[in-house]
Amino acid sequence: MVPRFPSLSVEKEFAQATGRADANGLTDREALRTVLTDRANRYLARQLAWVFTVEGQETYLLVPRDPADFELLIESVRPTPRATDIDVIIGVRGPLAPPEYANGLVLPFGLVDQIFSFDVDALISSLPRPEDRSPEQFGSAAEDLFARLVQIADNAGATDEHRALNFLAVRYPRIYHQMAEAFTRNFALASVRVRPSRLSGVRRISDVVFTWRHRETDVEESFFVRVDHTEEFPFLVTGLSPYLERL
Template sequence: MEEPRVEHEDLTVLPGDGPSAAPAAQPPSPVTVARVPMSPEPAPPPPPAAAMPQTATLQSLPATVREPATEAPPRHVYALGRIEPRFPSLGVEKEWAQVVGRSDAAGLTDREAVRGFLGKRANRYLAREICWVFTVEGVETYLLHPRDPADFKLLIQSLRPEEGLTDSDVDVVIGTLGPIAPPEVCNGLTLPVCLFDQLYSFDADSLISSIPRPENVPAERFESVALDLFLNVVQLADNAGATDEHRALNYLSVRYPAIYHVAAERLAANAALTTVDVDTSRLATTRRVVNVIFSYRDRQTDVVDRYFVRVDVTEKYPFLVSKLAPYFAR
């Protein structure tokens, strides 16, 4: 049997005379196999413009991403400091200058002018435009915003005249900590927003004079001791009123007179306040309860006496769990 003849020059194949080959009157036309160059797989075409990923924003994210199933609990604020108005932009500052220019501001300081003009209903729109910066020990800490728009008047009323302003003047803010404000909100300041529910202002002297005085302590002596204790609490390092420890301390300093009574009595016994410590109560199970411990050292014997009070700081408004009592370390 004759094998098929294959010519490699033009790759022409001629069928043979094998048994499976049927006779044919005419030979078939030559079949030419073209050479196909090998090439890598072509890259997939780019997705259409509509399918290209866009820059993610909070609104463009799915609801399950913007609002996860397990959200972190809100962070509450109970802070002591000062409120200062700031102009967020040049436009708002010029608008304010026009309002003052149309009014009689002769003899008024800047703070008096702000309080007087913003207190008028016609100028209340500027109170919503101004940045209200809360400072702690002179450090810019929060941007304040009322949860209820009607509480803008509380911000205006917090501006006391400069001639009566002293280092003992304090503003108390109670609210919830929000996100960090972008730079364009307040002329480049990037501070956390505090959405406040309660705000009140006082001077430390008025606070101390309103505290009932122990019978065995002279009035002048008690006021001096109480003021010293209050200023020590306010000036604690990094007390921004956002942690459980600082919220408990700030709450006690403005709402619980017993800590001032004990401070005056211990000083009369020649014992000075040395430390204020805060730790988590072992009784806390389902709620957050802290022990605030005041330590007094006798100036002659160096013996340390401690007193403590339990405060529940689970929610926005702290409250007492147990009254001030002697503390015995384990």
């Protein structure tokens, strides 16, 4: 999340607020958070253009549907950003912003209903761990799978495929259990595929197929999860089950 000044006047106003704050010795990022978390400066949070980046690329301009949710945007500003920081945005893609909205930056609006900010370690520690797996075993397996899911090409959450994967990555612990179990049997994750479900009709439903391959024999095992992503909030239709290719 990168707050951006939409105009010179907002930038100057922010500089004055920073001068009034106790920002001595702080980094720019720490000073930014200090100013924005002061409720007397909440008007500045509403003036900023909130740029959401995906893999370092500016992707959306976020606008909370409820003004009270500017608090969530402010909380997403980490004093010390790290590569493992994650922001999950739930909302609706809107039209392109006019050039004057973000000082010439033209991106689609993201109309925000929910924001979850955490890091990878916090996500993994929140997952229920199988009793037969040590914290180290399960943690490394879960982190490996999460990295694979979020790095699938250009995941901006704009397609059915991406929305299904994003939902599973943060809302379905069972796939992490399966990953840990596969590692103990010397299987490696070979692929993750998303395809329209045969149940799709009035509703948009995808089958997410995970395939693991044995490191010595090349024998493959596939499991799938069925996700409904018709509306803003995806949900599980079918839990993780063995998958058989249909001829």
